[in-house]
Amino acid sequence: MAAAVYKSSRVRTRSFWFSHPMFYFKSTTELTCLFVTLSVLSSHSLANEQDFMEDFLKREYSLAKPYRGLSFSSSSQWELMGMAMVTPDHVRLTPDMQSRQGAVWSRIPLFLRDWELKVEFKIHGQGKKNLNGDGLAIWLTKDRMQNGPVFGNMNQFVGLGIFVDTYPNADKTHDRTFPYISIMLGNGTLSYDHDRDGRPTELGGCTAIARNAMYDTFLLVRLFKNRLTLMVDVDGKQEWRECADITGVRLPPGYFLGASSATGDLSDNHDIISMKLYQLTVDRTPEEEEEEEVVVPRVDNMEQFQVEVQEEGMSGVQFFFTFLFSILGLGVLAVVGLMVYGRWKENKRKRFY
Ligand SMILES: *[C@@H]1O[C@H](CO)[C@@H](O)[C@H](O)[C@H]1NC(C)=O
Numbered sequence: 001m002a003a004a005v006y007k008s009s010r011v012r013t014r015s016f017w018f019s020h021p022m023f024y025f026k027s028t029t030e031l032t033c034l035f036v037t038l039s040v041l042s043s044h045s046l047a048n049e050q051d052f053m054e055d056f057l058k059r060e061y062s063l064a065k066p067y068r069g070l071s072f073s074s075s076s077q078w079e080l081m082g083m084a085m086v087t088p089d090h091v092r093l094t095p096d097m098q099s100r101q102g103a104v105w106s107r108i109p110l111f112l113r114d115w116e117l118k119v120e121f122k123i124h125g126q127g128k129k130n131l132n133g134d135g136l137a138i139w140l141t142k143d144r145m146q147n148g149p150v151f152g153n154m155n156q157f158v159g160l161g162i163f164v165d166t167y168p169n170a171d172k173t174h175d176r177t178f179p180y181i182s183i184m185l186g187n188g189t190l191s192y193d194h195d196r197d198g199r200p201t202e203l204g205g206c207t208a209i210a211r212n213a214m215y216d217t218f219l220l221v222r223l224f225k226n227r228l229t230l231m232v233d234v235d236g237k238q239e240w241r242e243c244a245d246i247t248g249v250r251l252p253p254g255y256f257l258g259a260s261s262a263t264g265d266l267s268d269n270h271d272i273i274s275m276k277l278y279q280l281t282v283d284r285t286p287e288e289e290e291e292e293e294v295v296v297p298r299v300d301n302m303e304q305f306q307v308e309v310q311e312e313g314m315s316g317v318q319f320f321f322t323f324l325f326s327i328l329g330l331g332v333l334a335v336v337g338l339m340v341y342g343r344w345k346e347n348k349r350k351r352f353y
C-alpha cells in the first residue's frame with residue numbers, strides 16, 4: 001500500500017511547492033536545501049528511465065497499417081473474429097449497429113517479461129452522450145478467440161484486461177465520468193461485473209474522454225519489473241497522462257494479445273488503428289532473475305487497493321455514527337472532568353479545615 005499513499009502525497013507536495021515556493025521557504029539556506037533535494041530526486045528518476053536500456057518494436061506481436069499479417073487464414077499473425085473487418089485505415093471491431101461483437105487476436109504467445117504496448121484507437125458514433133456503448137477491451141490472456149459478455153470476450157478470463165468502458169451501467173448519478181478506462185487481472189475465478197462497470201475487480205483506472213474525440217486515442221501499457229502502468233493520451237498533445245500504476249503484478253508467460261468489442265442496445269464504431277509491442281530490456285539483479293514464475297496471474301500486495309476504497313470517504317451512516325460517538329465521548333470526558341474537578345475542590349476545602 002505504501003506505494004499508493006506515497007505517490008499521492010508526493011504529487012500533492014509537489015504541486016504545493018510549485019504554487020507557493022516563496023511562502024514555504026523563507027531563507028536562502030532552505031532554498032538551497034530544497035534545490036539539492038530536488039536535483040537528487042530528479043537525477044534518480046532519470047536513472048530510472050535509463051533502466052530501459054533499449055527498446056524496440058516487435059513486429060510479430062504488432063498490428064499496424066497496412067495490416068498485412070491479418071486475415072482469416074491460419075498462416076497470419078493476427079486473426080479476426082465475429083463482425084471485425086479490416087479497412088485500409090483501421091480494424092473495425094464493431095460497426096455503429098446494435099448487438100455486434102468483434103475481435104482481433106494475435107496467434108503468437110507472448111513470452112517477453114518486460115514490454116510496452118502502445119494502442120491507437122478511435123471510438124465514434126451517432127449516439128448522443130451516454131446513449132452509446134459499450135466500449136472496447138485490450139487483452140493479454142491465456143485464452144484467445146472466445147465469445148462472451150465482457151466487451152465481446154469470455155468472462156472468468158485468465159490474464160490482463162484493459163477496458164475502455166463508454167457506457168455507465170451502474171448508478172448513473174455517480175461521481176465517475178465516462179468513458180472510463182480500467183484494469184483487471186483475471187485469475188479464472190474472478191468475474192467481471194458488467195452491471196457495476198467492473199468496479200469490484202478494478203485495480204486502477206481513470207476517466208478519458210475518448211469518444212467522438214477530434215484526435216485518435218492512445219493507450220500505453222507497460223509491464224516493467226512487475227510494475228504495470230497505464231497511461232493515456234486523448235487530446236492529441238502527445239503527452240502521456242498517468243491512469244493507473246500497480247506494483248507486484250505477476251503474469252505467467254505465453255499469453256495472447258487481443259482486442260475486442262461489443263455493442264448492445266447502444267452502439268458505436270470501435271476502431272483499432274494499431275497495437276505496437278515494444279520489448280524493454282532490463283538490468284536484473286540475480287534475485288530478480290531467479291524470481292519464480294507464477295501459474296495463475298496475481299497481484300502480490302493486494303493491500304494497495306484497500307487504500308483506494310478508504311479514500312472514497314465515509315458513507316452517510318458511518319459519518320452519523322462517528323459523529324454520534326464523538327459527541328458521546330466528549331460528553332463522557334466532560335462528566336469525568338467535572339467529577340475529578342469536584343473531588344479536587346472538595347479535597348482542597350477539607351485540607352483547610
Ligand atoms: C482469484 O482471486 C480471488 C480474489 O483475490 C481469490 O479469492 C481466488 O481464490 C483466486 N483464484 C485463483 C484460482 O487463484
Ligand SMILES: [Ca+2]
Pocket residue numbers: 134165166167168169194197
Ligand atoms: Ca459499462
